[in-house]
Amino acid sequence: MSTSTFSTALAQARDLLRWRSPLRTELWAARLTAELEPGQVEPFLRELTGDGRAEARLTLAALAAVAPQEQADAVPEPGEPPGGSVFGRAAEEALEALPGWTRRMGRVVCEGAWYGRADPYGEQILAALSFRYENGKEPHVLVVGIDQPHGGLAVDAVVEEVKFLDDLGLAAAEPGVVAGRVLDAFELGDRLLGAEVADTLPGVRALAVTRARSVPGLVRGAGDDTAERFAELAGLPDLPGAREAFGKLREFVGDHPLWWSPDRASRFLTSWLPREAILSDAAxxxxxxxxxxxxxxxxxxxxxxxxxxxxxxxxxxxMADESLAGLGKRLARARLDQDPQDG
Structure with a gap:
């Protein structure tokens, strides 16, 4: 752990003590978390716990607020299981010696959620959650950009004033569902090595994940109900084979129904259907x-x-060109030819 990194962090913490803003302090701690290399975390936390100054105590408390489990697991005592570390206790003790406003860090209430397209074709989806501290101060909104063509990983995130929502045109949604989608998107990004994300995402990630985890009634792996609403509200065309046709369209759009671009529609009609789908003439x-x-x-x-x-x-x-059929379609057709009653 370099002396300059530690000194810089404490200098910044000194300024934050004057600002007296829980949100500003948490955003700073999230950026600090992103800047620390894995090998720097443990020595940095140990240096903080050994320093009695208010700046060090604020840094400990802020890091605990934005990444409580990750930071607690970093410095376990010998023989102690993760999550019950000396760091966790030091962070709690630090709050007792700090000004009262610091106790509001991480103590927020989710006031609403929104979900929808970031662009006309839904290649990126926005998931938004609004929060306010327990004393009603510093309302803010977390907005996470979720990429659709690459499976639904988080590619960007910002924390802004609530009025930031005004120009986004998002639909209100259940907070627990939106928060679950945010966590799913970050989890997917963690599993994909080399995924391209915005340069600003790492500096917001810790706060975004912590905020999403704080929302009551979390729903993980929630599907998008756009296809169901289409079938119920818009109604299928009154044509023979329409329901069969929609079944294949629904299979194609899968978990990303809001992503519907010219290229995706073309790929469905000219590539995916001929390669994958067995359909009746009516469909x-x-x-x-x-x-x-x-x-x-x-x-x-x-x-x-x-x-x-x-x-x-x-x-x-x-659809009539047999040369375009993929292996799965050919095998399925062969089975149908052997036993037509199975179809």
Missing amino acids: IAAMPEVVRAWTRFNGDQPEVSRRIDEDAPRLAAL
């Missing part, structure tokens, strides 16, 4: 109208509709 005939209805319900972007108009006339010929 093939109904598919263009089903896709158009889905497009109107799911953003109604003119460029998507134009691409569908270009590609849909070729669908019947593409």
Whole structure:
């Protein structure tokens, strides 16, 4: 642990003691967490616990507020299980010797949640949660950008004033569901080595994860109900084979139904269906109208509709071209040919 890093942190903590802002202090601690290399964490925490100055105590308390479990696991006493470390106790003792405003760090109430597209085609989704400290001060909103083409990982995050939501056009949602999606997105990013994310994401990550974990009624792995709402509210076209066609469209969009771009619609009609889908003639005939209805319900972007108009006339010929069928489709068709009653 370099002396300059420790001295810089304490100098910044000295300024924060004058600002008396829990939010500003937590944001600083989240950035500090991101800047520390894994090998620096333990010596840094040990140096903080051995320093009796108010700046060191504030740093300990702030780190505990934004990453309590991660920091507690970093400095276990000999023979002590993770989570019951000397650091955890030192952070609690630090708060007792600090000004009262520091006790509000991490003690927030979630006041609302929103969810929706960040762009017209839903290639990135925004998950937003609003918070306020227990004393009603410093309302703020956490907004996390979740990438869709690469599986739903968190690619950016910001903490802003609540008015930041005004221009985003997001729909209100259940806080527990949105918070669960935020945690799922960060967890996925942790599993993907080399994933491209915004340079600013690491500095917000610790606070974002801690905020999401604080929301009551967390729902992990929640599906998106856009397809269900389409089937119930918009209604399928009144055509033979429409429900069968929609079943394949639903299979294609999977867990990312809000992502519906011109390229994705084209890939569905010209590549995925011929390669993967076995459909009746009625479903093939109904598919263009089903896709158009889905497009109107799911953003109604003119460029998507134009691409569908270009590609849909070729669908019947593409579905009839056996050379385009993938291995899975060929095996499934062979089984149906052997026992047609199974289909």
